[in-house]
Amino acid sequence: MAEQEKEATLPSKENFSEWYNDMLQIAEIMDVRYPVKGSYVWYPFGFSIRRNVYDIIRGLLDKDHQETMFPLLIPENEFMKEAEHIKGFEEEVYWVLNGGTTPLDVKLALRPTSETAIYPMYRLWVRSHADLPLKLYQIVNTFRYETKHTRPLIRLREITSFKEAHTVHATWDEAASQVDEAIRLYIEFYKRLAIPVLPSKRPSWDKFPGADYTIAVDSLMPDGKTLQVGTAHHLGDNFAKTFDIKYEDVDGEQVYAHQTCYGVSERCIATLLSTHGDDKGLVLPPEIAPTQVVIIPIIFKEPEAVLNACNDVKAELEAAGVRVTIDDSDKRPGSKYYKWEMKGVPLRIEIGPRDLKNEAAMLARRDTGEKEQVPLASIKDEVLSRFEIIQAALLEKATAELNERIFDCSTVDDVKEKVQDGIALVPWCGEEKCGLDLDEQAGAGILGIPTDMDEDGTYKCPICNKETRTRVYVARTY
Amino acid sequence: MAEQEKEATLPSKENFSEWYNDMLQIAEIMDVRYPVKGSYVWYPFGFSIRRNVYDIIRGLLDKDHQETMFPLLIPENEFMKEAEHIKGFEEEVYWVLNGGTTPLDVKLALRPTSETAIYPMYRLWVRSHADLPLKLYQIVNTFRYETKHTRPLIRLREITSFKEAHTVHATWDEAASQVDEAIRLYIEFYKRLAIPVLPSKRPSWDKFPGADYTIAVDSLMPDGKTLQVGTAHHLGDNFAKTFDIKYEDVDGEQVYAHQTCYGVSERCIATLLSTHGDDKGLVLPPEIAPTQVVIIPIIFKEPEAVLNACNDVKAELEAAGVRVTIDDSDKRPGSKYYKWEMKGVPLRIEIGPRDLKNEAAMLARRDTGEKEQVPLASIKDEVLSRFEIIQAALLEKATAELNERIFDCSTVDDVKEKVQDGIALVPWCGEEKCGLDLDEQAGAGILGIPTDMDEDGTYKCPICNKETRTRVYVARTY
Known part of the structure; x- marks a missing residue:
């Protein structure tokens, strides 16, 4: 990847819109220069954040959901089955009309969401009360032909990373409990990103097309607008009736199932970067940061002793599972600080000859800028405990800012x-x-x-x- | 997921085509009943195999590649830039023509492969020799409007899991070395799946459209046909010239870059399941198996003591990182054996009152059917060493079968x-x-x-x- 030729600086975060756009490019999250409106390219660095974030949500869901994957292409007749659902999406759907140079017999929709892809299969899979609850999820690309102004990670025509869960239950009440559980799960997920979110029941005119009701979680963006970062829908037996999803209950009766679905998109990353970032660039929670610790050797004399000490610290931290890099490039320290601050590395360790004499290292926190000398002998514990402190501090700060607003x-x-x-x-x-x-x-x-x-x-x-x-x-x- | 109502049996693997289709359904790998030709649904169990397999290839690539993600939609003008490339794909491309109810200004192709999506960005990213080599990969869905007979995992219209790497190098020779490296990497990957593959340089009329040459790896399927399960292409500077990918060399000259690309699709899972499977169902290498050990309590007396022993073994194995399940359902043992053999669980442990008296357990290998009594005291070591033995045996057997043919x-x-x-x-x-x-x-x-x-x-x-x-x-x- 081409290094930034000069040290591009970010606009102040007070000009949030400019800050956001420049941050995505300079910190190498997404490249907006892809030649299709509303489609963006993940830089490798941005994608490594995406991997860490989605590993968290996978881990949370895997406790009692199973991952699966359904096709992208939905035939027109299935897509058109649920009347309210169509109304909600018909202006937003991309249609594949040709295969090669030949018009297709059946128009194919690019999924804007997967109810109409998944539920014809649920009809085949759900037979008996013993099959319930059924809780599946997938992480897939989805498509919406947005006519509004598009914005990377926030309003996209290709949502590259839509996590959607689809559950089936015996009763309406059980489905309602699952909606609550989904919201709890999202609150926990966002807590891991150090983001406070506000759950609320959407008014009837703003619920998901085809749902009984919708509960969503919103986060507060720096400019005072809110971002809907997760939704959970109680589908009642509406889709079950449309797609004929029935199960045999304990008395041998065929009854319609009740369903929920809930989703999170890469908006989770938009709010993560926007909430914690500052004028110097990203500020990442340690669990998310692709590089958790950068070690900067301060070399003007005794380069070998300093580098050895850096390597020892790196080895010790890596053995404890920490993702750590030594920046021993030729750049001057200020330039190194700039680079790793932009990338949001939670902790910087500086080791120079004077530190070695004191058997110590300098530890700098990205979130507060605080610097502190710590003994080399306990460096691993110092780093690990700082991680917890930083995580708590980020969440506390974001929560205070939210409450004030x-x-x-x-x-x-x-x-x-x-x-x-x-x-x-x-x-x-x-x-x-x-x-x-x-x-x-x-x-x-x-x-x-x-x-x-x-x-x-x-x-x-x-x-x-x-x-x-x-x-x-x-x-x-x- | 609806349990199979009866114990469906597989046809003999000698009738490979029927065996393959039934295996996919009965072992719950893919559901072929999705209403779009050439698109299939991953059952959760199949997807958990997919996760383990792709974790391996990710791990291998992550050593010196970076993961990224590019858009699915490619504008017609970019797609049509490389003449040979178009010729190779024009009959196979799905075209999105409408957004909502409106015809699009620019036709959008669903990527059949991503050269024409990625290289316009490489043009922006590659500036100097210091940026090279650039080695990126992505795991994405790709689309081919196949007119031939489609078959799950093998010939698809939606390839759900295409791992494609795209590299940029200073010289033709460096790109050639990368092609060799890609083939080495694929051989290593398939070794982890216990699959021997044959690398060969494709004749000129069978190379990738737009490439200088193609090296591929093939595996042998049980019916004697081969399956192309990985390809690596030397692109020379052909695409660099089309997409204007240049770098400044050490002398300050602007020169065209040299490129490679290499890919593996879910065919890797087709060959994995087909090579090792038998008339009873799947046979999975331990590293791949979603459940590595199933413990069957043999209960007719002392149920509590037996169950306690099973739980102890489970806890001990889990602490060693083994994925283990106890099947304490009401089914008779034969029915349990059937189920877990179908799912390819590498080792079954049976513990009954008589075993307890001997402070032992019965260990049954899925691949050979061999049963052996082992001491409970050393059960963890016995299991872990069996994993290595099974992995080696599967590879040896498959290699012998290949060499014989x-x-x-x-x-x-x-x-x-x-x-x-x-x-x-x-x-x-x-x-x-x-x-x-x-x-x-x-x-x-x-x-x-x-x-x-x-x-x-x-x-x-x-x-x-x-x-x-x-x-x-x-x-x-x-």
Whole structure:
């Protein structure tokens, strides 16, 4: 990969949109120069972050799901079976019409999501109550012909890394529990990325096409907009009826199954990079960082002794499972610092002749910039304990920032003002009309009703003035 | 997943084609009932084999390649740049023509392979000799509108798991070394699957469209046909000229780069399952097997003591990293044996009251059926050493079978007869006309010139009778 010829600098993160675009290129996450709108190329470095992130979600799901893989191409007749579902997607679907120079007999859709690919097979696979619950997932590319402005990792025409789970249950209640479980799982996943997320039940007009209801998790981006970073849908028996997915219950009756599906896309990486990054580049949680520790030998005399010490530290850390690199290139230290800070390496170790004399090394944290001398004898423990401290500190900082930017609002004007900075928490009577009016008047959107908050107050809907015990999150959204 | 209602039995492997189809379904590798020709569904069990196999190839490549991911959709103008390449693929490409209900401005190809997606970016990424060699790979779905008979894992319209590497080098010779290195890497990969493969240089009319030359590895399938399971192509500077990939050499001159690409698809899993499997189902090398050991408690008295012993063994094996399952279901032992033999579990441990009295367990090998009593005290070492023995035995058996089915042939009639059973090794003068005549008369195809064989004899081309020092593999191919 061509090294950046000069040390390109990032715009201040206060100009978030510019910072985001430049960060993706300079830190080598994604190359936006691919000649198809809305399709981007993963740089190897970006992809190594993607691997670590998706290993985490795989690990979480593998506890009680099985991974599988279904075809990309969906025949038109299957795709067109579920009426609401079609309505939700018909303007967004890419159609394959030709094979070679020949028109196809049956039009083939590129999956925008896989319900209509998977459920014809579930019809064959689900027979008896003993087959349930069935919990499968896949990590695949999906396609949406977005007409809105596209943006790498956030709004794509090719979603390269869609993790979608599809479960089948005997009863509506069991499916509802699975939706809750999916949300718990996503909260845990994002915690591993040191990202706090807000779960909320989407209003009826914003649920997944064909679902009974949708619960989603949103994260807060630095510019005060929210990003929907995970969704879980209760499908009721709607798709089961369309695709004829039945099971024999304990009494020998054939009954329709109940289903859920839930997904996360590479938006998880967009929020990871955006939340923690700073004006110097990426800041990565240790578990995610492709390189967790960089060792910089400070060489002006005794180069051999210094390099030996660096190699010893590297070997010791690697034996403990740490991903570590020595940068013994000819560049000056400042240039090395720049490079590894841009890449978000959580810890930098500097070892020079003076450190050796003290049997010590200098340890610099990427997240805070703090430098500290630590004894070489305990370097492994120092590094491992710093990892935990950094992980906790990143989550704490992001949580504090999120909490500071959730505002209690009681009037439309208030909402209008506060959504410029973050998320408004607003009373809502529950009527669709008031919800849509609120959206329009505030220039923002209702995310949904928080699912992790016990309301004990009574409020007034700012539109109709009716009393209500419900409040919703309102925000400008990506 | 619906349990097979009855114990479906496989046809004899002598009827390979039926055996193969039934094996895929009964052992739950792939479901062929997906409603698009040439697209199949990975059962979770099949996918877990796929994960283990691709983890191996990832591990091998990660030593000096980086993983990346490029878009699926290739704009027509890029796809159409390389003349020979188009000729090779134009009848096989799926075209996306509509986005939503709107015709697209630019036709988009579903990648049949990714040269034309990747090389426009390499043009941007390669600047200086210091950027070289560049070695990237991706594991992606690719598409070919096959008009021939499709077959799961072997001839697909959606190849779900194409591992393709694309490298850039300063010189033609360095690219040639990389092709050799790729073939070495594939031989090592297949050795891990306990599969012997034959490397050979493809004749000029069978090279990759746009390449200088192609070396491929083939495996022998049970019916005597060969399966091409890996290819490596020297692209010379052909694509570099088309896509303007230049670098600045040490003298400051702009020169065209030299490239290679090499790929393996899920055919690796087809040959894995076909080579080792038998009439009872799969036989998996321990490293690949999703379940490596199944423990069957033999319970008619002292159930608690027996189950405790099984749990102890499980815990001990798991601590050593072994993937182990206890089958304590209500089924009778014969039914359990059937199930786990079908799934190819390398070792079965049976523990009953009599074994407990002897402080022993019964160990049964899936590959040979051999049963042996081993002391419980050393069960972990017994299991781990058996894994090595099984791996070696599978490779040895497959190698012996392959060697028995390579036949020295000197006449066309001889070739015609021998290719019914396997691979003919046939003198060839090197003329294309003789090669094509040989193919036609023998009802088979030239694979290529073995790259791992030192020829010291002199032979006669069976077509033109000219003297030659070259022989080629000829076989019926998939």
